[in-house]
Every structure is written in C-alpha cells, then in structure tokens.
Amino acid sequence: MDGLDEQLRTLVKQACEHPPGSPERQKNLTKVIRLATKKLWKEHTPYYEDALQQTWVYFCHNICEATTGQVYDPTKGSVVTWLNTYLKRRLQDFYIDTQKQQARTAPGQIKSARSGEINDIIDPVDILEADPDVPPMLDDVRTWAEADSTGELRRISIEGYPKITAQILILRRLPPEASWKKLSAEFGLPVSTLSSFYQRQCIPRLRKFGESEGYI
Structure with a gap:
C-alpha cells in the first residue's frame, strides 16, 4: 500500500x-x-x-x-x-x-x-434513473448555483432563448436530475442543443466551483 x-x-x-x-x-x-x-x-x-x-x-x-x-x-x-x-x-x-x-x-x-x-440522437443519459438522495457536497453546488452571486449563471443563455440559462440547466441536472429527454420536451429544443450548451458553458463553471471549494 x-x-x-x-x-x-x-x-x-x-x-x-x-x-x-x-x-x-x-x-x-x-x-x-x-x-x-x-x-x-x-x-x-x-x-x-x-x-x-x-x-x-x-x-x-x-x-x-x-x-x-x-x-x-x-x-x-x-x-x-x-x-x-x-x-x-x-x-x-x-x-x-x-x-x-x-x-x-x-x-x-x-x-x-x-x-x-x-x-437529433437522444443522449444516452436520458435512460439513467435519477438518484433521489443528494449528498452534502451537491447541496453546496445547489446553493452556489441558486445564489449566483455574480449573476454570471443567469446572464449566460442559449442563443435566442434567454430564459434557458446556465443556472437553470445546472440546477435541473443536479441529482435527482431531469433527463435530457424531459428537458428537451419542456424547453422545446433538441437534446443535442441542450447538452452541447451544458458541456460548453455549465461543466467548466461547475469544475471551477469544485476547484475553488477543494472538491477537485
């Protein structure tokens, strides 16, 4: 060892x-x-x-x-x-x-x-079961995203859809997460558009927050 x-x-x-x-x-x-x-x-x-x-x-x-x-x-x-x-x-x-x-x-x-x-091809994450319990560290992520003290998460949105923001998608994808299929139906946008925006705009900011808090 x-x-x-x-x-x-x-x-x-x-x-x-x-x-x-x-x-x-x-x-x-x-x-x-x-x-x-x-x-x-x-x-x-x-x-x-x-x-x-x-x-x-x-x-x-x-x-x-x-x-x-x-x-x-x-x-x-x-x-x-x-x-x-x-x-x-x-x-x-x-x-x-x-x-x-x-x-x-x-x-x-x-x-x-x-x-x-x-x-659009359906994202395979759609068929995953959402986990009903949220560990403490994810509570911290939720608090951070909801507070959005700088307003950055609310400002960043999908082009042409100002109400679909980085804040909304981050919160909706936290456990128990909404599937991409469900979000696609709710927002009227293809899964590929939503997941691409999430990968480009949300994941980097989640990673930055995790690093600042010492999670990663």
Whole structure:
C-alpha cells in the first residue's frame, strides 16, 4: 500500500467516526475526493462527466454506510480501486446504452435523411434513473448555483432563448436530475442543443466551483 492509499484510508476512517451530514465527516470526505481525483480513471468520452458524477454520489452514499450499494470494505482494496471499479462499470453502462441507442435511432435517421428531415440522437443519459438522495457536497453546488452571486449563471443563455440559462440547466441536472429527454420536451429544443450548451458553458463553471471549494 502506497502513502496515498494509507492517507485515504485514514481519512475515510476518521470521516466515518462522525455522523452522516456532520461538518466533521464532510470535511474529511472532501479531502478524500480532492486526493482521490488525481488517481481516478480518465478517458475522453461524452459521458465521462456524468459517470464521474454518479461515482461521487455513490461514494458519498456508501463510503461509511451501505445506503445505495455495497459499503466500502478496506480489507478488499484501496479507496481508489473501489472508486475506479464503480466508475468503469458506469462508463461501460453508458457505452452499452449509447450503442443500443444508436442501433435504435440509426434506421430512423436514415429514413429522415432521405426525406430531408433532421432529427437529433437522444443522449444516452436520458435512460439513467435519477438518484433521489443528494449528498452534502451537491447541496453546496445547489446553493452556489441558486445564489449566483455574480449573476454570471443567469446572464449566460442559449442563443435566442434567454430564459434557458446556465443556472437553470445546472440546477435541473443536479441529482435527482431531469433527463435530457424531459428537458428537451419542456424547453422545446433538441437534446443535442441542450447538452452541447451544458458541456460548453455549465461543466467548466461547475469544475471551477469544485476547484475553488477543494472538491477537485
């Protein structure tokens, strides 16, 4: 076991000595996230950020108590190994869902292309079940987005749709998140338009906030 693994295991032990939701537990879990992030599996796929978000939600729910899955067992491996195992499974799920979605939409797209119509491929995140519980760190993100002290999130919007702002999409995509399919129907815009705006305008600002708070 290297020094980082031992440090992470110690922080987890200290965190779990405190009750769920307590500042002491949150402080130690935040340290775990900051350190473990450097060792997590990385890949350049459209759904990596969603899979990573699911991994951190799973981490917060099961690192000390078995809430939504198997509780972390330090005798079976390091914290990083546990997280990477879950992350890779979620990435695999996304990949499989993407392949299935493409298989379902391909015939329709070919038909539409022949008739001169333009359809958008449904984002695979649509078929994911939303998690009903929100860990403390996501409460911080929600508070930050709702407050929007600089007004930046409210100012940035999809061109031609001033009411569909970065603030709105960030809040709607926080667990329990609304699917892209649902948002598409609600706002009357293609999934590709919404998800592209989210990737370009929302993800960078979420990452910047996470860095400023020491989450990543």
